[in-house]
Structures are given as structure tokens and as C-alpha cells.
Amino acid sequence: REGEEAFVQLLDNLIDVNFDVSVIKAEKRDIGNVHYKVRDEVVKGSLLPRLDLEDVPSPYLMGLMDKFFDENLGPMIHTTRGCPFKCAFCTEGSKYYNLVSQRHGQLEKELHYISQRVKGPRDLFISDANFGMFKQDYEKARIISDCQKKYSYPKYVHVSTGKNQKERVVDIVKTLNGAVSMAASLQSTDPTVLENVSRSNISVEKLSEAGKMANTANTGTYSELILGLPGDSVAAHTQSLRDTVEMGFDNIRMYQLIMLPQTALNTPDNRKLYNMKTKHRIMPRSFGRYTVAGETLSSVESEEILVSKSTLPFEDYIACRELDLTIEILHNGKVFAEIQGLCKALGLSWFDFILRFYENRRGYSDKITAMYDDFKVGTSVRLWDDVDSLGEYVRGNIDEMLEDERGTNEMSTGKATSFFLLLDDMNRVLFALLKDWLEELDRLDDLMADYIADLERFSLMRKHRLLSLLEEESDHFSFDLVAAEKESFQVLPDQVRAMDKGHYVMSHQPHQRELIDNYASEFGDTFDGLGKMLMRYPHIHRLFRKPVAVQ
Secondary structure, eight states: OOOHHHHHHHHHHHHHTTTOHHHHHHHTOOOTTOEEEETTEEEEOOOOOOOOGGGSOOTTTTTTTGGGOSSSOOOEEOOEEOOSOOOTTSGGGSGGGOSOEEOOTTHHHHHHHHHHHOOSOOEEEEOOSSBTSSTHHHHHHHHHHHHHHHHOOOSEEEOOBOSSOHHHHHHHHHTTTTOSOEEEEEEOOOHHHHHHTTOTTSOHHHHHHHHHHHOSSSOOEEEEEEETOTTOOHHHHHHHHHHHHHTTOSEEEEEEOBOOTTOSSOSHHHHHHTTOEEEEEEEEEEEEEEEETTEEEEEEEEEEEEEEBTTBOHHHHHHHHHHHHHHHHHTGGGTTHHHHHHHHHTTOOHHHHHHHHHHTTTSSOHHHHHHHHHHHHHHHTSOBSSHHHHHHHHHHHHHHHHHOTTOSOHHHHHHHIIIIISHHHHHHHHHHHHHHHHHHTTOOOHHHHHHHHHHHHHHHHHHTTTTOTTOOEEEEEEEOHHHHHHTTTOOOGGGSEEEEEEEEEEEOOHHHHHHHHHHHHHHOSSHHHHHHHHHHOSOGGGGSOEEEEEO
16 A cells, blocks of 8 residues: 555664564564565555655655756656545555545645756656546646746646546646646446446546547647456447547547556456456566666566456457557547548548558558557567566566667557658558548549648648758648648638649747757657657647748
8 A cells, every 4th residue: 555654664663673674574573554475474564544645745845856857857746645436457446545635735835846946858747646626626736837937837747637527627727728638538438348347437428528628729638548458349449449539539548457456356356257368568668777786687667467358369459459559640649630630521430541541551561561560569479477587588688678779668669660760651551541432432523632632742741850850841732721720620622722822831830849859858869769759748749840821
């Protein structure tokens, strides 16, 4: 459970015996919240009462975090602990955490202290589970807004917003000047799945409504789905993706089911009931070689994930993961908003278009096929039966792993490959696919074909070599694509047809260059860093070059 008081008690007991652990084991001392083995027996310390977060001093105000204010790290704070919901897959779903503890007394001083010292990324991480859902969050939002006005920090706040009290959450999100994305963590839209994980008390309809309320030009939205929950299947997962895309969320975070210790779902009975098969994998970017107390060692953090069960065989699991990658590439970050907007203007399903690409994903080009094959290898091969064999592999291959710029996050690698290496291919294939679809529907006339040709060139010019700040693109277009962009491309060709061809120059605006410089400093220029930037920054479309009409 909570570790602060437990760690203090453990340290006090170790000091008491001059760090001779055998004395503690011989006495089988009761140390609150601490478990340890004495031969084959596990000694369990008494359960400590929950902390009042107001009693915990701020490490920032004590100066303990000063040395970490560098050009790369982002500050993290914790203002609320506990969660009123009982989700079976989550550690905070247990009764122990259902009582919510708030911290606000030192928060204003703490955030001003942080804002004055941040050197690198302009991001703030808040580790709350339901930010914006409680009345106290209005005051927290005011403090953050004050810091934005005074210090231009934070530019972006990484936090999970609340799952109920939608009007309050939306109200708070909108006060923070686009710094917070509205989260609607659905996990699944399948009623059976939600019932199986004790999530039926959270309304999918209200979450989606809240997302739509918050979705403005400055305030993004995102949702979360978990593949492999009890009752999940290819059909259920596909429907969950369809529902979430068609609800209009900008970004969808698609996770695998992690078998977290001490959760209601992770029990021997449930593993048997649902025929759960699991594997262990390396947590992304959580490995390295370190020197501690004069000894050099290789260390790795891992997690146990579900890879098959009674309603989701392993082959289906892999197929779902490849569909997740397709959503990540085509939908997240509005990378192909031009096609998405035109689909909507024509009354066509954007998700159906995504599925058309997905169903023939290995039939377009050798490079796109290789991207999916590499993703499949990362998803299906880099798995181990137990922690020991995973650790043995890392220790034996640590040099190769540290030199590999791709990292260990196959989703991040796939997205970076698509965007930074295969954008020309992807752009060409997707616009050709759109034309073929409209031709099938007998909706491709000469005007539409001309418009799609303009859109295809416009799309590529805005995005390719995105980080080349001094690069400008210029061309002539028969349609007013500036006006189309203002409408999120949800227009028909005759609505934006120009009398004469217009000349446009596309380049980065000053505020975009500043953002790109900041993210380049934070994430570096390795392939792993580029992938991390795409995944961490959910509004990559805000960095696309802007068109300016030239007389």
C-alpha cells in the first residue's frame, strides 16, 4: 500500500539493529506495510492507516529537488491520492484507496517555486487519477493558470482527468488555455467487458459527451482503451475503437492489460476462469547499466501482460495490436486530418477508411509491410515466460540494447517509422485509397479528383521533414486550402474552389519554432526520442507548417 510511512519505519528499524537484517528476521518484527521472507515464511507487517497528504512536506520547497531542474527532466507533483471507483484492473480500485485524500495547503508555493526553476521542457506532470472531478480542483486550476500568466509555464499538463462530474471537469480543463487534454478513459465500450471489470458505474455516454464538450481548437481530447480485459475479443475491441474514433476523440491511447499486483483481477481464480496466458516484457526505456556503491550492474524493469485468453487467442491479440498501431498512425495527432475531414464532409465513416487501409496493410509497399512486420516481431517475440529469463536476456545483450536507437516501445517505433521515414509512401497510398473508395461509390468526378490532388500535395508539404525549421514549401493550388484548414477540412470542393490558382508558401510560425526547439532539446534526435516525442505530444498537428497566401 502507501510507502512513505512504511519506508520511514523500515529505515528506523534498520538503524536500530545497525543494518543487521538477521536480527529483524529472527525477531519477526512487525514493520507496518512491510513484507519480508524468513526462510519459507512471509512476515506481513500490520496495515498502516492512510496518510493525510497535508502532513507530507513538499520535497520541492525543502530544496531536495533542485538538482533535478535540468534541460531534460519534467517536474511531477501529486495533489490527490485515492480513487472512488473500483476498477478490477487498477491498484487504486481496492477499498483501501477509495477514500480520497487532497493536498492543497502548500501547492501554491510549490508550483510557483517550480515555475521559477524549470529550465528545459515546459511540461508539468500531475499524478492524480481524476483531476478536475473535485471541487478543490478549481483552486488548483487557478494556481496553474496564474503560473501560466506569470511564468509562461506550464505549456502542457500531463494528467488524467476525472471520470465523473463532467461539467466540472470540462470547466476546469477549459480554464487552462489548452494545456490539458480532456480524458475520457473508456477502457472498453462493450457492456460485458465493463461489467466484468466492475466499471459499469462509469457512464460511457457521459464520458463521451464530456469529451465532445471539451473539444475545441485549443483543448484536445483523448481516450484510453485496454486490450484483453475479461470478455474482450477482436469484435469487441474493434467496436470499442470504432466507438471511440466516431465519438471524436483526437487521440486514443491503446494499452495491453498489465497484471498489476494486488488488483481484484489478478488472482489465481480469475486467471483460471478466463484462461489467461501472460508473458513478461521490458518496460519501455526502463533498462540500463549503472554503478552503485562501486559495483557496475545491469538493471531492468519489467511487467507482466496478458497475451491471450478464452475469447482472445494469441493470433487475435496480435491482429488487434496491429489495428491499434494503425489507429496510432492514421488517427492520433490528426496527422491525416485532410482525409478525415473530407470523409466527414462526404458523410463517410473515417473509421471505415482506417479499416480499408488496415485490411490490406501488407499490400501497399515493401516499406510499409516491413514496418508492420517489425511491429509484429516487437509485439510477439520480445516476450519472456518469467522475470528471470527476461533479466538474463537483458544482462547478456545490454550493450546491443543500449546502442539500439529504436528503443523497446514497438508502438512508438512504428509511429516514428511511419511519420519520419515513410511519410511520402503513406501520404501517396492513403490518398490513392481515398480515390479508389470514392470511385467505388461513384462519387469521384473531375472536381473531386482535382481537389484530392491538391490536398495530397498540401498534406505532404505541411509535414515532411517537419523538424527542418528553415525549410519553406511553396506551390500553386486551385482551391482555398487555408479556408479548408480553418474548417478542419470538413468542406466539399465546390465550397473552397478558387477562381484562379493561388500561390501559397508554407513555413513554421515563430511559436511553432519555439515548441520544436523545446521538444528537440527534450527528446533529442535519436529515433527512440522522435518516437517518444510523437507519443508524448498528442497535438503534433499544431507543429505542421502554416500556409500563407502570396500575391
